[in-house]
Amino acid sequence: MKIRRRWDGFTTASGIGTAAMSLAILALIGTILLLSVNPDPNSGLSTPTLDNFGRILTDPQAGVMLGNSLIFASVALLVALCFGVPLAWLVECTDLPGKSVISGLMLTSLLIPSFASAAGWLFLLHPRIGLINVAAKTLFSLHDAPFDILSLTGMGWVEGLSRAPIAYLMTATAFRAMDRSLEEAALTAGAPVHGVMLRIILPLMRPALLSCAIYIFMIAFGSFDVPAIIGWGNRTFTFSTYLYLLTNPQDVFPGFGKPAALASLMLAPALLLVWWARRMMSHGHRYAVVSGKAYRPRLIKLGAGRLVGWLFVGNYITLSLVLPLLVLVWASLLPFLQLPSAKAMSFVSLNNFRALPWDLFLTGLQHTAILALLTPPLVLGFSFAFSWIGFRTKLPGRTILDQIAFAPHAIPHIVLAMGLLLMALYVIQPVLPVYGTVGLLLFAFTIGWLSYGTRITNTGLLQLHKELEEAAHISGASTWSTIWRVVLPLMSRGLILAWIYIAILTARELTLSVLLSTPGNVTLPVMIWNMWLSGGLGKASAALVVFLGCMLPLMLIYLLQSRPKASRQKASLPSLSPGISLEAAG
Amino acid sequence: MIEIRNLELTYRASHSTHHALRGVSLSVPRGALLTLLGPSGCGKTTLLRSIAGLETPDHGSIRIDGETVFSAEDGIDVPSARRNLGMVFQSYAIWPHMSVFENAAFPLRYRSKVQGISARGRVMECLALVQLQHLADRPAPMLSGGQQQRLALARALVASPKVLLLDEPLSNLDARLREEMRFELRRIVLSSGVTTIFVTHEQTEALSMSDIVAVMKDGNIVQADAPRGLYQHPSSEFVANFLVRSNLVPGTVRDSHEGQANIDSPVGVIACLIASPLTAGSPVTIVLKPESVSLLPPAQAPEAAVGQIEATAFMGDAVECAVRVGPIVILAKLPGDTTLTAGDTVAIVVAPNQNTAFPAQS
Ligand SMILES: Nc1ncnc2c1ncn2[C@@H]1O[C@H](COP(=O)(O)OP(=O)(O)O)[C@@H](O)[C@H]1O
Ligand SMILES: [Mg+2]
Numbered sequence: 019m020k021i022r023r024r025w026d027g028f029t030t031a032s033g034i035g036t037a038a039m040s041l042a043i044l045a046l047i048g049t050i051l052l053l054s055v056n057p058d059p060n061s062g063l064s065t066p067t068l069d070n071f072g073r074i075l076t077d078p079q080a081g082v083m084l085g086n087s088l089i090f091a092s093v094a095l096l097v098a099l100c101f102g103v104p105l106a107w108l109v110e111c112t113d114l115p116g117k118s119v120i121s122g123l124m125l126t127s128l129l130i131p132s133f134a135s136a137a138g139w140l141f142l143l144h145p146r147i148g149l150i151n152v153a154a155k156t157l158f159s160l161h162d163a164p165f166d167i168l169s170l171t172g173m174g175w176v177e178g179l180s181r182a183p184i185a186y187l188m189t190a191t192a193f194r195a196m197d198r199s200l201e202e203a204a205l206t207a208g209a210p211v212h213g214v215m216l217r218i219i220l221p222l223m224r225p226a227l228l229s230c231a232i233y234i235f236m237i238a239f240g241s242f243d244v245p246a247i248i249g250w251g252n253r254t255f256t257f258s259t260y261l262y263l264l265t266n267p268q269d270v271f272p273g274f275g276k277p278a279a280l281a282s283l284m285l286a287p288a289l290l291l292v293w294w295a296r297r298m299m300s301h302g303h304r305y306a307v308v309s310g311k312a313y314r315p316r317l318i319k320l321g322a323g324r325l326v327g328w329l330f331v332g333n334y335i336t337l338s339l340v341l342p343l344l345v346l347v348w349a350s351l352l353p354f355l356q357l358p359s360a361k362a363m364s365f366v367s368l369n370n371f372r373a374l375p376w377d378l379f380l381t382g383l384q385h386t387a388i389l390a391l392l393t394p395p396l397v398l399g400f401s402f403a404f405s406w407i408g409f410r411t412k413l414p415g416r417t418i419l420d421q422i423a424f425a426p427h428a429i430p431h432i433v434l435a436m437g438l439l440l441m442a443l444y445v446i447q448p449v450l451p452v453y454g455t456v457g458l459l460l461f462a463f464t465i466g467w468l469s470y471g472t473r474i475t476n477t478g479l480l481q482l483h484k485e486l487e488e489a490a491h492i493s494g495a496s497t498w499s500t501i502w503r504v505v506l507p508l509m510s511r512g513l514i515l516a517w518i519y520i521a522i523l524t525a526r527e528l529t530l531s532v533l534l535s536t537p538g539n540v541t542l543p544v545m546i547w548n549m550w551l552s553g554g555l556g557k558a559s560a561a562l563v564v565f566l567g568c569m570l571p572l573m574l575i576y577l578l579q580s581r582p583k584a585s586r587q588k589a590s591l592p593s594l595s596p597g598i599s600l601e602a603a604g
Numbered sequence: 605m606i607e608i609r610n611l612e613l614t615y616r617a618s619h620s621t622h623h624a625l626r627g628v629s630l631s632v633p634r635g636a637l638l639t640l641l642g643p644s645g646c647g648k649t650t651l652l653r654s655i656a657g658l659e660t661p662d663h664g665s666i667r668i669d670g671e672t673v674f675s676a677e678d679g680i681d682v683p684s685a686r687r688n689l690g691m692v693f694q695s696y697a698i699w700p701h702m703s704v705f706e707n708a709a710f711p712l713r714y715r716s717k718v719q720g721i722s723a724r725g726r727v728m729e730c731l732a733l734v735q736l737q738h739l740a741d742r743p744a745p746m747l748s749g750g751q752q753q754r755l756a757l758a759r760a761l762v763a764s765p766k767v768l769l770l771d772e773p774l775s776n777l778d779a780r781l782r783e784e785m786r787f788e789l790r791r792i793v794l795s796s797g798v799t800t801i802f803v804t805h806e807q808t809e810a811l812s813m814s815d816i817v818a819v820m821k822d823g824n825i826v827q828a829d830a831p832r833g834l835y836q837h838p839s840s841e842f843v844a845n846f847l848v849r850s851n852l853v854p855g856t857v858r859d860s861h862e863g864q865a866n867i868d869s870p871v872g873v874i875a876c877l878i879a880s881p882l883t884a885g886s887p888v889t890i891v892l893k894p895e896s897v898s899l900l901p902p903a904q905a906p907e908a909a910v911g912q913i914e915a916t917a918f919m920g921d922a923v924e925c926a927v928r929v930g931p932i933v934i935l936a937k938l939p940g941d942t943t944l945t946a947g948d949t950v951a952i953v954v955a956p957n958q959n960t961a962f963p964a965q966s
Contacts, residue, residue, distance in 0.1 A: 488658050489697035491684040494714030507701045
């Protein structure tokens with residue numbers, strides 16, 4: 019005879035919460051699939067057809083878009099790996115001085131929204147107005163601009179620069195977890211450094227590098243910010259911007275069937291790829307021996323190479339942070355973009371700032387602030403519930419719950435947003451008028467960061483020895499009290515960092531909100547993008563500068579919090595970065 | 605005080621199942637210190653956790669102080685928090701974000717009616733019992749292993765539980781500290797008068813500390829008795845051999861009387877105790893304790909079997925000798941001042957009625 023233990027309040031609440039959230043995610047995917055086989059959703063459901071798929075497959079623009087996305091994502095991947103992997107190697111495996119500064123700078127460039135750096139790079143390398151192009155043309159009396167940021171390579175370059183921190187964080191974790199004694203054995207056996215690199219390190223790192231590559235490629239493929247800022251103007255579309263265009267065509271009444279079909283076509287390969295990367299990562303961990311011992315690996319002595327190392331670091335920071343941000347500030351102070359000169363200085367003024375639509379700006383700021391305040395507790399609350407059900411109950415089907423919570427990770431944000439838009443319009447709106455509310459955005463963001471959140475709470479719960487909780491139970495504490503007095507305090511460091519990080523991600527998110535936004539729930543990034551499109555680049559730059567100024571306190575708190583504490587030498591960075599969300603997926 | 609009836613528990617993982625408890629029944633009188641002794645993996649921790657309500661058995665029942673806290677048949681399962689127990693975990697499970705005092709005071713918050721000043725007094729009393737009162741304000745992670753173990757004990761006792769459960773509390777300590785703590789632990793437990801179940805895989809620990817020793821094997825309790833009775837009258841070859849690392853000597857029954865038999869063996873005729881009646885001529889195994897064997901010059905014991913010493917090991921207070929007699933090798937434990945060395949020929953004399961013979965397992 020089987021007896022069932024009565025569930026306590028917290029576990030019951032978690033069960034209901036996770037079940038509801040899982041249903042919402044499945045419903046979201048289901049809505050996309052359903053609409054993709056429906057010729058005309060506005061006139062109700064009809065017999066499913068494959069017409070929409072036919073229309074996508076025969077659309078020449080879709081073919082161009084696919085090619086664009088592949089080239090764009092490949093260039094971005096290449097750039098990200100070329101900067102991120104050597105940087106990780108420098109920090110983890112060599113005696114380069116100033117490592118904490120480097121990891122701080124890498125985190126900073128992780129946090130800077132990529133639409134800001136994209137705007138900066140546009141001002142630098144636009145074929146007509148780009149400052150570097152203008153300077154090069156006058157200096158070398160060239161006829162044509164030497165660089166073209168509007169090309170796919172140009173866009174990939176910017177995307178890659180802003181994804182390099184993810185490559186850095188993921189490979190740094192792998193370097194740290196690698197059994198360094200193997201490398202040392204090779205070195206003591208007389209192998210030259212580059213030989214060790216090729217024969218020992220690369221094969222050992224292969225699973226980590228491959229899954230990192232898949233992850234970055236997928237992010238870049240589904241990226242919206244950079245193609246939206248740089249490519250939209252001359253109609254160079256990639257996957258996300260094209261989907262946006264289809265969902266939001268300026269001329270005709272939106273027909274959602276075609277974008278839904280396109281999104282469905284993306285879902286299967288995306289889910290497969292992420293699942294594969296996740297599996298590979300867990301395999302990698304199986305043979306990358308992680309020794310818990312306080313063993314300090316011998317660091318490779320760079321000698322004079324330190325200078326080269328620092329030049330490389332400085333180079334990356336200049337390209338990803340200093341140059342684009344400086345030129346952004348410069349552009350915000352001028353009526354029209356020009357090279358710095360005595361004449362240009364006479365134009366410098368705060369006019370762009372004064373001309374900002376401040377009341378609109380404040381409304382946007384208000385929405386963004388509400389979202390940044392409410393999203394982290396919601397995400398972490400749901401994530402904790404998912405982890406609790408997964409690791410602290412024997413509920414049948416709990417592994418499926420974990421897979422569902424991981425699914426949003428594989429879905430490009432623009433697809434998520436479209437699913438929500440369709441769901442809001444066709445399913446929820448008749449019951450509850452959610453379209454155009456901040457609440458809908460809150461829901462979108464909660465789903466959007468859920469997989470990141472569950473990686474954090476999974477790792478946190480896994481690292482807690484179960485007996486710490488059991489001791490509290492035996493002492494008479496209920497599940498609620500145990501969580502409040504024992505579990506949460508012990509997980510607090512990781513949770514606080516995740517909280518701030520999610521707040522930053524929320525504040526800077528453009529993709530998830532752009533499809534769902536109306537004047538009633540417009541956020542700052544959406545507002546800035548609208549200003550950008552309407553042509554006032556100087557004014558948009560001013561708005562961007564003010565926006566970055568608002569984000570600065572959050573970013574500073576995050577950087578201060580993420581410094582490894584002296585008492586606990588275990589650096590906290592790995593469990594925080596979004597890249598690592600794949601890695602911790604045991 | 606504690607009545608366990610026919611407890612069964614099977615662990616089910618995705619690929620395998622493990623039948624960890626196979627019908628365990630056990631009773632512990634009020635105020636007694638019972639030790640669960642058995643090789644690692646035999647289910648001791650599982651049994652302890654079932655009593656604590658941390659595992660849910662598939663069958664059977666558990667009563668504590670007259671109250672049924674678990675019964676699979678009646679669908680009763682009182683949660684751990686309401687079973688009123690104290691437990692010391694093998695990992696100690698000291699909360700690292702609290703001070704020593706806060707750790708020890710935690711159960712009072714939920715269990716006891718005493719609050720405020722008197723609660724503080726009770727906590728300090730318990731800390732004094734384990735000699736940690738001077739460290740009350742120290743952060744818990746700054747304690748040594750022995751101190752953590754004592755803090756875990758204070759925390760388990762502070763709310764005056766009905767039952768104290770200890771899971772190998774001494775196994776993480778070094779040998780010296782472990783011997784000291786053995787007596788210390790018994791003193792503390794006796795002075796608090798709480799009914800205690802103590803888990804260990806070490807024979808000496810079990811024999812020296814407990815009122816009752818229950819020997820476990822493969823999810824069953826094979827024998828439960830006072831330490832002396834267990835030592836003298838083991839009921840099976842497994843118990844006898846597990847309590848003292850012994851020689852297993854084959855033999856045949858020559859004649860048997862009540863509870864006793866003379867056995868023919870390669871070491872001569874040995875007078876043994878028997879746990880069950882044996883017929884003459886039946887094959888047996890003698891569990892021969894090394895300390896019951898003495899080695900003499902052959903001239904002093906002309907009747908006895910003769911063997912040759914193969915190796916000796918000096919242990920300080922004793923010398924262990926491996927003696928070859930015909931086809932077998934016997935381990936003998938001699939006083940430390942013995943002068944025998946390898947190669948010597950000796951007569952083997954076994955003290956009568958100190959060893960037990962069991963029917964040979966075919
Ligand atoms: N959570 C579990 N899942 C599956 N098997 C388990 C689990 N816990 C213990 N076991 C198995 O049950 C058996 C008994 O374990 P345990 O009670 O811990 O033994 P002991 O404490 O006597 O060393 C062991 O073989 C162990 O591998
Ligand atoms: Mg155990």
